[in-house]
Amino acid sequence: xxxxxxxxxxxxxxxxxxxxxxxxxxxxxxxxxxxxxxxxxxxxxxxxxxxxxxxxxxxxxxxxxxxxxxxxxxxxxxxxxxxxxxxxxxxxxxxxxxxxxxxxxxxxxxxxxxxxxxxxxxxxxxxxxxxxxxxxxxxxxxxxxxxxxxxxxxxxxxxxxxxxxxxxxxxxxxxxxxxxxxxxxxxxxxxxxxxxxxxxxxxxxxxxxxxxxxxxxxxxxxxxxxxxxxxxxxxxxxxxxxxxxxxxxxxxxxxxxxxxxxxxxxxxxxxxxxxxxxxxxxxxxxxxxxxxxxxxxxxxxxxxxxxxxxxxxxxxxxxxxxxxxxxxxx
Amino acid sequence: xxxxxxxxxxxxxxxxxxxxxxxxxxxxxxxxxxxxxxxxxxxxxxxxxxxxxxxxxxxxxxxxxxxxxxxxxxxxxxxxxxxxxxxxxxxxxxxxxxxxxxxxxxxxxxxxxxxxxxxxxxxxxxxxxxxxxxxxxxxxxxxxxxxxxxxxxxxxxxxxxxxxxxxxxxxxxxxxxxxxxxxxxxxxxxxxxxxxxxxxxxxxxxxxxxxxxxxxxxxxxxxxxxxxxxxxxxxxxxxxxxxxxxxxxxxxxxxxxxxxxxxxxxxxxxxxxxxxxxxxxxxxxxxxxxxxxxxxxxxxxxxxxxxxxxxxx
Numbered sequence: 001x002x003x004x005x006x007x008x009x010x011x012x013x014x015x016x017x018x019x020x021x022x023x024x025x026x027x028x029x030x031x032x033x034x035x036x037x038x039x040x041x042x043x044x045x046x047x048x049x050x051x052x053x054x055x056x057x058x059x060x061x062x063x064x065x066x067x068x069x070x071x072x073x074x075x076x077x078x079x080x081x082x083x084x085x086x087x088x089x090x091x092x093x094x095x096x097x098x099x100x101x102x103x104x105x106x107x108x109x110x111x112x113x114x115x116x117x118x119x120x121x122x123x124x125x126x127x128x129x130x131x132x133x134x135x136x137x138x139x140x141x142x143x144x145x146x147x148x149x150x151x152x153x154x155x156x157x158x159x160x161x162x163x164x165x166x167x168x169x170x171x172x173x174x175x176x177x178x179x180x181x182x183x184x185x186x187x188x189x190x191x192x193x194x195x196x197x198x199x200x201x202x203x204x205x206x207x208x209x210x211x212x213x214x215x216x217x218x219x220x221x222x223x224x225x226x227x228x229x230x231x232x233x234x235x236x237x238x239x240x241x242x243x244x245x246x247x248x249x250x251x252x253x254x255x256x257x258x259x260x261x262x263x264x265x266x267x268x269x270x271x272x273x274x275x276x277x278x279x280x281x282x283x284x285x286x287x288x289x290x291x292x293x294x295x296x297x298x299x300x301x302x303x304x305x306x307x308x309x310x311x312x313x314x315x316x317x318x319x320x321x322x323x324x325x326x327x328x329x330x
Numbered sequence: 331x332x333x334x335x336x337x338x339x340x341x342x343x344x345x346x347x348x349x350x351x352x353x354x355x356x357x358x359x360x361x362x363x364x365x366x367x368x369x370x371x372x373x374x375x376x377x378x379x380x381x382x383x384x385x386x387x388x389x390x391x392x393x394x395x396x397x398x399x400x401x402x403x404x405x406x407x408x409x410x411x412x413x414x415x416x417x418x419x420x421x422x423x424x425x426x427x428x429x430x431x432x433x434x435x436x437x438x439x440x441x442x443x444x445x446x447x448x449x450x451x452x453x454x455x456x457x458x459x460x461x462x463x464x465x466x467x468x469x470x471x472x473x474x475x476x477x478x479x480x481x482x483x484x485x486x487x488x489x490x491x492x493x494x495x496x497x498x499x500x501x502x503x504x505x506x507x508x509x510x511x512x513x514x515x516x517x518x519x520x521x522x523x524x525x526x527x528x529x530x531x532x533x534x535x536x537x538x539x540x541x542x543x544x545x546x547x548x549x550x551x552x553x554x555x556x557x558x559x560x561x562x563x564x565x566x567x568x569x570x571x572x573x574x575x576x577x578x579x580x581x582x583x584x585x586x587x588x589x590x591x592x593x594x595x596x597x598x599x600x601x602x603x604x605x606x607x608x609x610x611x612x613x614x615x616x617x618x619x620x621x622x623x624x625x626x627x628x629x630x631x632x633x634x635x636x637x638x639x640x641x642x643x
Contacts, residue, residue, distance in 0.1 A: 225433035230421025
């Protein structure tokens with residue numbers, strides 16, 4: 001490991017710690033300022049005497065000063081204790097791990113599919129700039145980009161589940177079956193439609209971006225020179241252009257982690273897919289403060305990982321960045 | 331003109347632009363350009379930078395942008411070049427030496443770019459040839475492993491030159507090969523280009539540097555406001571009296587060694603009815619205002635002026 005890599009890791013680590021501290025503190029304060037009252041959320045409108053209420057408030061430390069609360073939260077957080085979920089009655093960590101795994105499968109497959117198809121469509125459109133393929137891809141992208149993802153989800157649900165009846169309408173397992181009893185096929189069948197929706201939506205930004213990048217690259221001097229030397233058509237694009245658009249496209253795709261997460265929240269809700277997104281909505285609606293805070297932290301980590309991977313990718317793919325290292329050493 | 335390698339006849343290059351919505355505007359960059367390059371000859375096109383000279387190079391290679399229109403005929407060895415013919419010849423028989431390192435793919439090693447897109451079975455041969463050419467132009471072997479951003483200015487120029495010459499072309503179009511180079515590199519470039527001519531290749535040198543044109547070329551075409559106004563032998567540029575066009579004369583007289591005589595005035599940007607040099611011409615007459623002079627042959631010198639012989643007398 002050389003100095004540059006060490007420096008990179010050190011900077012990223014500092015960046016990560018500061019980010020997590022800020023997210024932890026500010027999200028806690030925001031929830032504190034919100035009208036959510038944990039005691040009310042716990043009681044769910046049950047009638048209790050003021051004395052009982054006082055005992056509960058004291059137990060949770062509702063009336064402590066804000067600084068004490070934040071400090072307590074941070075200390076617990078450092079010990080890995082995210083508290084207990086109000087709606088599931090199990091540790092928040094357990095809920096998040098289970099739900100996140102389900103979402104992760106959904107997001108990972110959509111991410112790969114949308115990346116590959118989006119990049120492919122972008123290259124085809126960019127190469128045939130102004131042609132009918134280009135126009136078709138553009139129309140597709142504009143429509144998908146402007147349509148909300150939950151609406152696309154509903155349309156897909158109507159077509160494939162209601163009209164064609166190919167896939168179940170919702171839930172990760174059939175009603176009446178336990179999660180653990182579901183076969184892998186039942187589970188896969190319920191994964192198809194949310195994945196399809198997320199992939200369709202994810203195609204638009206990467207395709208448009210790749211198209212524009214390719215159009216730009218094709219008008220550069222080095223492509224002009226390559227053409228002047230007799231290269232043309234697909235071999236020219238494959239040899240010279242792809243390399244130059246792959247990097248920005250990869251970066252964009254990694255940075256899309258945040259949007260992927262946002263899209264998953266809506267899509268999971270539409271398909272009642274028991275992932276982290278649906279859990280976040282449930283936690284919000286049912287005032288499950290501890291679970292909500294846990295999900296906020298996990299999503300921050302998720303987005304941070306996406307951006308870091310994009311940086312690392314640049315480091316390995318672009319010779320201009322990689323080779324700088326040797327100048328540092330000298 | 332039997333032994334002409336390249337013949338350019340009455341070539342005009344224009345661009346269609348959209349100004350304010352759907353209103354079209356045709357921008358003429360090169361008008362009625364004629365010249366020829368023989369085997370073993372260096373012909374320079376000398377004109378101010380940004381005047382569109384490079385477009386002639388692009389037109390010869392068939393790489394004008396889509397909205398560019400090229401009229402007139404370009405022939406190679408007596409055969410008229412169509413777009414298909416250009417695509418067939420470029421890279422093999424006609425090669426371009428580009429201006430700068432920007433013409434190399436930033437993410438590809440120099441060696442890969444130099445050999446171009448070759449089939450796997452021919453790759454070994456191409457690599458061997460590339461090594462020879464690099465050596466001939468004084469490039470170390472490890473330069474092949476470098477990326478364009480690692481090249482120095484002089485190295486980049488040699489790489490561009492050897493890349494263009496790898497296929498052993500008959501005609502070389504050098505588009506501004508010297509800007510931003512130090513004097514030693516400029517001299518080296520001049521010698522390299524002269525050497526190409528000695529090897530029997532025809533060279534079309536496009537430049538805005540008078541000295542480079544004078545030292546390198548056999549004949550020089552003066553490019554003014556989109557027109558070639560005079561094509562004269564390089565040695566005649568040592569004697570103002572042997573030059574015919576008033577613009578060429580003032581250009582040469584403005585050189586430091588010839589007394590720095592400056593003439594004011596700028597080249598017209600818009601298409602004019604008469605002679606493009608009318609506004610600034612010391613020997614203009616009434617005919618020049620509304621009648622465009624043609625490029626005519628005067629004892630082997632091509633000249634575009636109504637009054638040049640009147641002034642000579």
